[in-house]
Amino acid sequence: MKKTMVDFFKENPTIKYIYFGGKGGVGKTVVAAAVALWMSKQGKRTLLASTNPVHSLSNLFQMDVFGKPVLIPGTDNLYAQEIDTKDTIERSKKEIREKISWFLKYADIPTKADDFIESATMNPAFEESAMFENMTNIIFEDKFEFYVFDTAPTANARRLLGMSKVYTLWVDKMLQSREEARSMRLNLSFRKKKLEEEEDPLLDYLTTFRDRIEKMRVILTDEKKSSFFFVTLLESLPIAVIKRFIGWFKDFGIPIGGVIINQCIDKKQICEDSAEFVLNRCKMQDRYREEVYKSFDNVLGEIPLFEKEVRGLEMVEKLSNALMNQ
Numbered sequence: 363m364k365k366t367m368v369d370f371f372k373e374n375p376t377i378k379y380i381y382f383g384g385k386g387g388v389g390k391t392v393v394a395a396a397v398a399l400w401m402s403k404q405g406k407r408t409l410l411a412s413t414n415p416v417h418s419l420s421n422l423f424q425m426d427v428f429g430k431p432v433l434i435p436g437t438d439n440l441y442a443q444e445i446d447t448k449d450t451i452e453r454s455k456k457e458i459r460e461k462i463s464w465f466l467k468y469a470d471i472p473t474k475a476d477d478f479i480e481s482a483t484m485n486p487a488f489e490e491s492a493m494f495e496n497m498t499n500i501i502f503e504d505k506f507e508f509y510v511f512d513t514a515p516t517a518n519a520r521r522l523l524g525m526s527k528v529y530t531l532w533v534d535k536m537l538q539s540r541e542e543a544r545s546m547r548l549n550l551s552f553r554k555k556k557l558e559e560e561e562d563p564l565l566d567y568l569t570t571f572r573d574r575i576e577k578m579r580v581i582l583t584d585e586k587k588s589s590f591f592f593v594t595l596l597e598s599l600p601i602a603v604i605k606r607f608i609g610w611f612k613d614f615g616i617p618i619g620g621v622i623i624n625q626c627i628d629k630k631q632i633c634e635d636s637a638e639f640v641l642n643r644c645k646m647q648d649r650y651r652e653e654v655y656k657s658f659d660n661v662l663g664e665i666p667l668f669e670k671e672v673r674g675l676e677m678v679e680k681l682s683n684a685l686m687n688q
């Protein structure tokens with residue numbers, strides 16, 4: 363017998379954080395919303411959070427859920443929030459700027475702080491790290507009983523996760539250099555006593571940061587708490603994407619919940635006289651369905667392609683029923 367999404371939650375009652383991955387446009391946001399809605403109906407105070415810069419959740423629920431959790435009208439326990447990444451990026455930049463300026467002054471390094479700050483904040487990983495930071499904040503605040511993260515597209519999510527190891531390495535290295543600079547300065551100083559007692563905001567910041575990232579890594583890789591799900595269509599590229607994605611995740615030790623197939627053409631609605639492109643699509647889907655079941659051992663459900671886009675609570679509910687009542 364095939365396992366369903368409901369079976370998964372029954373077998374894994376301690377799961378508290380779930381994340382959705384897959385190619386752009388396959389339905390991660392709508393499926394995340396559908397699962398979050400179901401979970402909220404089980405009585406769990408649920409947060410559906412999006413780290414995606416596009417306002418996908420506001421669009422889905424046709425209301426502004428930007429920057430803070432908003433209770434979705436018509437539900438008892440479902441809150442949605444679009445995470446304000448831009449704001450976090452600005453805040454982190456400011457914070458890093460202050461810390462670096464302080465450090466350069468402290469260590470008597472005659473470099474313009476701007477060059478340092480530029481290299482620390484202008485790299486492509488910075489945005490992902492800000493997203494990671496946001497996710498971490500939400501998780502550590504612990505205001506909800508269940509969290510659904512409508513994760514950003516594939517490559518980002520992978521980097522996001524790989525980042526935790528890189529961070530720890532980077533911060534440890536920074537701390538080491540920092541300690542060396544500090545003892546050198548202490549040796550050179552006549553004001554030894556005073557310096558020893560001086561506060562060290564950069565050191566504090568870096569250690570706190572490393573510890574947070576490590577705590578986050580522990581949560582992300584704990585199969586009793588976290589699980590990643592992948593959404594695919596019955597098409598070549600979305601399948602290829604999640605094959606690659608699942609491979610990466612296995613390497614990182616990230617627990618994988620299963621695969622969900624979206625937008626399946628309902629065969630009951632077609633007949634011999636249906637338009638040729640529909641008949642062809644249907645055959646194509648059959649081929650790819652076979653491939654999906656062959657490639658992944660944990661397919662947890664198929665969702666039909668609806669007559670219109672999924673927008674508004676009613677449609678989310680319809681999708682939720684389709685997925686959870688397999």
Ligand SMILES: Nc1ncnc2c1ncn2[C@@H]1O[C@H](COP(=O)(O)OP(=O)(O)O)[C@@H](O)[C@H]1O
Pocket residue numbers: 384385386387388389390391392393418624625626665666667668669670671672673
């Ligand atoms: N089963 C479905 N039936 C009809 N439309 C769907 C279905 N699943 C998703 N859609 C539509 O497809 C588009 C992409 O879905 P979305 O959840 O935003 O994808 P992603 O988050 O992966 O980029 C949206 O317009 C959504 O309403």
Ligand SMILES: [Mg+2]
Pocket residue numbers: 390391414418512
């Ligand atoms: Mg989306």
